[in-house]
Amino acid sequence: MSNRFFGRPKMPQRPPEERIRDFYEVPLGLPEWAAVEEARRCLQCKNPQCVKGCPVEIDIPGFVGLLAQGNFDAAIAKIKEKNSLPAICGRVCPQEDQCEAQCVLGKKGQPIAIGYLERFLADYERDRGIQPPTLPPSRNRKVAVIGSGPAGLTCAGDLAKMGYQVTIFEALHAPGGVLIYGIPEFRLPKSIVAQEVHYVQSLGVEIQVSRVIGKTYTLDDLRDAGYEAFFIGTGAGLPYFLDVPGENLNGIYSANEFLTRSNLMKAYLFPKFDTPIKIGQRVAVIGGGNVAMDSARTALRLGAEEVCLVYRRTKKEMPARVEEVERAEEEGVNCIILTNPVRFVGNDNGWVTGIECIQMELGEPDESGRRRPVPVPGSEFVIPIDTVVVAIGQGPNPLFLESVSGLALNRKGYIVADPETGATSLRGVFAGGDIVTGAATVISAMGAGKKAARAIERFLEAPDSFPQWR
Amino acid sequence: MARILRKESLAPQIKLMVVDAPWVARKARAGQFVVLRITEQGERIPLTIADFDPLSGTVTIIFQEVGKSTMLLGTLEEGDEILDFVGPLGREIEERNFGHVVCVGGGVGIAPTYPKAKALKEKGNRITSIIGARTRTMLFWEDKMREVSDELFVTTDDGSYGEKGFVTQVLERILKSEKVDLVIAVGPVIMMKMVSVITKPHGVPTLVSLNPIMVDGTGMCGCCRVTVGGKCKFTCVDGPVFDGHKVNFDELLVRQRIYLEEEQRALELWIAEKAKEEASRV
Numbered sequence: 001m002s003n004r005f006f007g008r009p010k011m012p013q014r015p016p017e018e019r020i021r022d023f024y025e026v027p028l029g030l031p032e033w034a035a036v037e038e039a040r041r042c043l044q045c046k047n048p049q050c051v052k053g054c055p056v057e058i059d060i061p062g063f064v065g066l067l068a069q070g071n072f073d074a075a076i077a078k079i080k081e082k083n084s085l086p087a088i089c090g091r092v093c094p095q096e097d098q099c100e101a102q103c104v105l106g107k108k109g110q111p112i113a114i115g116y117l118e119r120f121l122a123d124y125e126r127d128r129g130i131q132p133p134t135l136p137p138s139r140n141r142k143v144a145v146i147g148s149g150p151a152g153l154t155c156a157g158d159l160a161k162m163g164y165q166v167t168i169f170e171a172l173h174a175p176g177g178v179l180i181y182g183i184p185e186f187r188l189p190k191s192i193v194a195q196e197v198h199y200v201q202s203l204g205v206e207i208q209v210s211r212v213i214g215k216t217y218t219l220d221d222l223r224d225a226g227y228e229a230f231f232i233g234t235g236a237g238l239p240y241f242l243d244v245p246g247e248n249l250n251g252i253y254s255a256n257e258f259l260t261r262s263n264l265m266k267a268y269l270f271p272k273f274d275t276p277i278k279i280g281q282r283v284a285v286i287g288g289g290n291v292a293m294d295s296a297r298t299a300l301r302l303g304a305e306e307v308c309l310v311y312r313r314t315k316k317e318m319p320a321r322v323e324e325v326e327r328a329e330e331e332g333v334n335c336i337i338l339t340n341p342v343r344f345v346g347n348d349n350g351w352v353t354g355i356e357c358i359q360m361e362l363g364e365p366d367e368s369g370r371r372r373p374v375p376v377p378g379s380e381f382v383i384p385i386d387t388v389v390v391a392i393g394q395g396p397n398p399l400f401l402e403s404v405s406g407l408a409l410n411r412k413g414y415i416v417a418d419p420e421t422g423a424t425s426l427r428g429v430f431a432g433g434d435i436v437t438g439a440a441t442v443i444s445a446m447g448a449g450k451k452a453a454r455a456i457e458r459f460l461e462a463p464d465s466f467p468q469w470r
Numbered sequence: 471m472a473r474i475l476r477k478e479s480l481a482p483q484i485k486l487m488v489v490d491a492p493w494v495a496r497k498a499r500a501g502q503f504v505v506l507r508i509t510e511q512g513e514r515i516p517l518t519i520a521d522f523d524p525l526s527g528t529v530t531i532i533f534q535e536v537g538k539s540t541m542l543l544g545t546l547e548e549g550d551e552i553l554d555f556v557g558p559l560g561r562e563i564e565e566r567n568f569g570h571v572v573c574v575g576g577g578v579g580i581a582p583t584y585p586k587a588k589a590l591k592e593k594g595n596r597i598t599s600i601i602g603a604r605t606r607t608m609l610f611w612e613d614k615m616r617e618v619s620d621e622l623f624v625t626t627d628d629g630s631y632g633e634k635g636f637v638t639q640v641l642e643r644i645l646k647s648e649k650v651d652l653v654i655a656v657g658p659v660i661m662m663k664m665v666s667v668i669t670k671p672h673g674v675p676t677l678v679s680l681n682p683i684m685v686d687g688t689g690m691c692g693c694c695r696v697t698v699g700g701k702c703k704f705t706c707v708d709g710p711v712f713d714g715h716k717v718n719f720d721e722l723l724v725r726q727r728i729y730l731e732e733e734q735r736a737l738e739l740w741i742a743e744k745a746k747e748e749a750s751r752v
Contacts, residue, residue: 171688173507173514173554181690210554212688216493237690241702248695248702248721250728257691265513265685271739274513274539275685276732350724397689398707 008041008110009034016330020300023185023268026327027091030113035120039068041105042112049102050114055447056089056154058082060099060114067117076121080133084157084203085150085196085446087126088179090119091188093443094321126195132202139163141460144227145205146213146400149177150442151233151433153200154449155456160203162457167227168205171212171399174264177235178434179442181264182256184294186301190263214403219429229428229456232415233449236434237397241390242286246344251280251352255287255295255391262298280386281305284355285333286341287391288318289439293325295389296333307333308383312340312360312373336383338362340375345382354382393439404429414438422452423459423469430456472506472555475528477548480610481603483535484578485544486520491555492527494519499562500589501582501679501711504529505687507554508546513539516684518582518656518710519558529555532581532610538736559687560710563677565589569651572644573599573619574637574665576657580611582679583656588618590654596620598650600640602657606631638664645672652677655714659723666714676714680705682725697721 012028013019019026030038042064050060058079066075079086095101095115103111141164145156148170156166174180176193201207211217219230239254241247253261258277261267265275279302285295288311299307309328311318314337318325329335338360345354359379362371396413408416408425415424415431422430432448434440459466476488494504503518521530535541546552563586571590575583580601591597597618602625603609609624609631616622623640624632633640638661644650645668653676655665662678669676682694682705689707696703699716703709 171556172686173556181686210556211493212556212559215557215559216497237688238704239690239692241692241695243702248697248725250724254692257685257693260685260691266511270732271736273511274509274736276729276736278728278732350721350727399688 008113009038009116011113011116013327016332019186020297020331023301025189026186029123030116030120032120035117036068036070038113039064039117042068043104045104049104050099050112053098053100053102055098055443056083056450058099058118063121064112064114064117067121072121072124076125079118079121082450083446084154084200086118087122087192088150088188088196089443089446090115090117090122091192092183094441096322098443126192130195130199130202132199133161135161135204136163138165138204141165142167142225142227143229143231143456143460144169144222145231145233147171147177147233147235147433147435148175148197148207148209149233149235149433149445150179151235151445151449152177152231153197154446155231155233155432155453156205156449157200157203158450158453159456160200160205162453164457164460166205168207169211169213169217170207170209172264173210175207175209177233181260182291182294184259184263184298186297187294212399214400218403229460230430231422231449231452231456232400232424232429232431232435233433233445234397234400234435236394236414236439238395239390240393240395242341242392244341244343246346246352247390249344249346249352250350251278251386252344252388252390255285255291255389256394258295258389259291259298262302268298268302277302278387279304282385283307283387283389284310284383284385285389285391286310287393288313288320289391289393290320290324292389292391293320293328293333295391296328297331299387299389300331300333304387308385309333309335310339310341310355310357310383311335311337313362313370314338317370338373340373342380344388351386352388353386354384355388356380356382395438396435412438418469420451421455421458421469422448423455423467425469427468428459471551471553474546474548474550474552477546480532481608484532484608484610485535486530486532486581487543487546489529489531489552489555490527491529491557494529494555494557495522495527496524498522498524498529498558500565500585501563502558502560503687503710504531504555504557505559505684506531506543506552506556508539508542508552510553512542512553514554514685514687515539515543516559516681516687516706518679518681519585520581521585529557532578534578537733538740541737541740556687560706561708563589563654563711565593567594569595570649571595571597571652571654572641572650573597574641574653574655574657574661575599575601575615576637576655576661577603577608579657579661579679580609580615583654584611584614584618586654586656587615591618598644599623600625600637600644602626602632602637604628636664637661638668641665642668645669645674650674653714654678659719659726662714662717663719666717666719670715677711678714678717679711680709680717680722682722683728696725
């Protein structure tokens, strides 16, 4: 029975003037009645397109149908058959580019709000206490997962569900990877990450924090300790800088540092927490991705009076989710487009006081398909600011990669891996997530972790018939 | 978690701890560091490894109590656990026979000088060491440095022990009278800068071990970036040891001061809190 009286619901969210004063979550989640009504709008297609848009292959019509019937427990169980981290995906997945982009209803009207429904069910389950599933008998074989971000957690969770003994090694002191150090509290509460991590642990996965693979242990050490297969999900962790004069002035952060201080180290609670963060009155964030939006919105909450976003193309080319750009602008972030920094200006004490920028215009499309920005000669001008966050992307962290020989890397230094299995040039070593693709989404990393888990099972059970990749 | 097996006061505000951390001790090499965290609210602080023993699985750290985190660390006793103890991080120094190596350690920098002198001594180098402190009571590990050195010079700023003056004046004298193949200096930034300035005209390769502000210590944040030879380097993954003739020390000095106000505030709050605690106990 499809619902013809309601359109796609709007996500209730806290008003901008209230939310920029704290770090609490912005979207509030759908109320039960709205979630059920929305689920009833689903056409229950025989050949559902939405599932094809989901990197972790959730049975979307299945769970939406159960939700429409009011059977929330069965609905969340349906999601969890494929996805161990629904509370996270329901919040940070770009559904508009994935499942919802494929929804048939979207062709004429508005697609089902699949992400909102997933979040509703995950929150429903969390409020009642998450039950660990019954596990198959242990297979008594050890797999090591390196990195506890979305790829690693997914891979580990899936392998545990198959009965393998899985240990995750995490370099930082808290598990979660980018979910903990990168994505701010107001977009993804850390208590939710902790609970999802706890769920993976309840499947029998052991997590060792503060262990840097490549430094504390090498791959060979782990082999000697009895691990038979490896999944590398170390992420893209090395921040890029602009490489323009004055970039080491005080007051200039990489987005990684800015967000790590605030999120992982909780600098927004200084001095209750010991790690400080410096925020000026006028803050410029350089970049146009989700990380730039997170940085700009964090700066506002830390007390900046004005926050601007400096981006060299136009809003149309911004890689950030439309929803994130909208929220940032609602909160007062000012987008300065077609503008590129050429150098940073500082005072006698070594602190940044301004960014000298040059105006850009769009030229011919580049390899990414977006029109390439080109500088307009003689258009230099200075934006006065006292804090800068450079959010222009990141590269592969070398710590682990340097410690192994024979692991094939591509031109940019990322691991070369079979997109279907995660298999690398080293036998028994699989990889997925940002360390393979470069900075991408949480869900694509999870998809890679999932595929790798299946491949690792095939490798462990029948190593001789497992094909060598490259 | 890493248990403190031994704690020793080396000088006023300078403490030594031997920590049970086999995962670090087994892999550690001279020049590397650890990052540690003491409480759930705590900072991640980097400390250069002062000594390590792969057999007993212990790592020695030496630190000066200058801020809240180091003071808090100083309140831990034998048997207490350090919440996080990560490492070994950074690159090790090249261990080979260079010939005649002069190791210069200033203040608390004597501690990280020791494993370098020891490793290079084992490779057959002739080691001349120069260690210095503000005053006699601040000096430590003279005996340990002597063990790994063919010759040892000691200076104090006030002349209360050894030669009066700075380590740099001894270094200058040696450079004028002998052939030196490598100088390694660890200490305050200004000392490492002066050492590099002095060795440059003599054309003696000079290594310095930098101590900028860090957060993760694994290359993730870029907080510890320094300019070396005009290029941006991350101390935690590219260092901490760099060519002293190429390091922009002035920039490092400025960057070390980023959080002075906050550090001061955290310290004052902590001292006030401790005073209150003690008052309530009385």
